[in-house]
Amino acid sequence: MNAHTSTYVLVPGAWHGGWSWRPVAExxxxxGHRAFCLTLPGLADGDDPTGLGLNDAVDHVVSEVERLGLSDVTLVGHSWGGYPIAGAAHHLSSKVAKVVYYAAQIPIRGRSMLEDNPPEAAAMLQELIDASPNGAISPTLQFVQDIFMQNVDEQSQRLIADLLTPQPGGYFTDSLDVPSLIEMGIPSLYIIGEDDRALPRSGSEFAxxxxxxxxxxxxxxxxxxTHPDEIATAILKG
Structure with a gap:
């Protein structure tokens, strides 16, 4: 390992597992860097999402960094993964060198993801949570085709839809009570896809x-x- 080696801990977004970061990690x-792809509680194949809350996701990121003995870490989060990495950065502040948000939602202290969404989107998600027997939101092919991965070949869309797992509702309804990265003095980077239509606010607003x-x-x-070369390059240049 040379002096310029960095350590990246990659955290997936809602419905995704560590598999979604593997192309970038490779x-x-x-x-020449180290990269670890995490799968959060409730989002591995066969996991039970019942009763999980945002603190479970934050604690998992913290415990994995500590278990692996990592330091000088760059936390990288996709989409909803912006929430657990923000919480983890607070607990791991002495071990975190930078936080990278990719197409991510950046939390405001005391406001849940649902509360930060437009009212109609929040109401829809809450209805899905309330209607679920285990309080989780199941993924659908239509969601992938219309919001996550539009204008991509159908075979790829179906593959991703099949890989997604139900998202624990508590991950959306819980909030964080931690200072912002600016308050903590942790450098950050914000990357956004040119054709991203999944975020409830513009990339500029989140950044x-x-x-x-x-x-x-x-x-x-x-x-x-679909574009791991460009994502990896943006992370490295940042």
């Missing part, structure tokens, strides 16, 4: 929450799968 490793300008890359909300 490119980071090829560039402004951590005091940076967004970096545009090709692709939809699933660009880490």
């Amino acid at each position: 490119r980071l490793r090829a560039a 402004a929450r951590v005091g940076v300008e967004p970096i545009l890359v090709p692709g939809t909300h699933e660009g880490m799968l």
